Amino acid sequence: MPTTDDAPDPSDADGLPTMPATAWAVLGTLSFGEGLSGYDIKTWADWSLNYFYWSPSFSQVYSELKRLEKHGFVESDNGDGGARNRRVYTITPAGLAALRRWARESEVDRPVLKHPTMLHLWMGHLSDPNRLKEMVRGHITQMTALRDGAAERAENSCREPSWAYSQIVMEWSRRHYDNEITLAEELLEQIDAAGARFDSAAKQEGTGLPIPLEPGHWKSRA
Structure with missing residues (x-):
């Protein structure tokens, strides 16, 4: 009996292996x-x-x-x-x-966004504004390095005609990270206001968790 590694990949209707x-x-x-x-x-x-x-x-x-x-x-x-x-x-x-x-x-799937900084920010009510801004600044540092790296690769791709499509992807990547930096800088300006708004919410005794004004209201908007 073949092992998982030895088992053949399934194929689509036209015989193309359905590999990852x-x-x-x-x-x-x-x-x-x-x-x-x-x-x-x-x-x-x-x-x-x-x-x-x-x-x-x-x-x-x-x-x-x-x-x-x-x-x-x-x-x-x-x-x-x-x-x-x-x-x-x-x-x-x-x-x-x-x-x-x-x-x-092949079909093009939707992009999958897994953004660790945004996950931390989404749970910002369990943190504090200063710590959140520290995380966002660290994110900006990472994005700046990626933006500069993509720009360098776009420039280096100019030397090789066979990399013409790679060059436009690298240039797109540069713009993507540049936009990510802009969005993160906007977050820095928004965090304090979000913290003040959260502070105005009534809190449960003991846990400090918020008391929702409309429990379950998100269900009607899902």
Whole structure:
């Protein structure tokens, strides 16, 4: 009986494997005309995918490469046989055909926003304005580093014609983080007012939790 790792991926009605986006992203790094080691793929993902999607761990990269080899979408060899002797992966004709289909035909899901700073702010009634502003300033610092990194990568992409689409994605990423900074700066101006409004609410004895004016009113607005 095959293990979970050995079990084949299901396929859609047209025979395209229903692999996770992680696998297609790893395969995508091999579609720019270069053979890459697993280390190279991780480095490239950190350099580019990290700014608009995510950056896989090394274990994810090698797990997906194993899956892609099983499908015949990549092949590997020992590269140039140098001192480090890394396996180099290249996309196969079958892999390129599958990747073209996925890029053109797959449904585009809605973006998933998981914003840790906003989660803390959403529970701001359990914190205090000064601590919340400290968190938002830390967020601005992170976003500034990402914005500057995306700007650098957009500029570096100018040198390589095959990165034309990568360049516009990096430029979009720069603008995205710039907008995120603007929104966070607006929050800094709003936190004190939100704190004052919350302070005006009646509180339960003992817990300090608010006493709702209209318990359950959110149900009619859900």
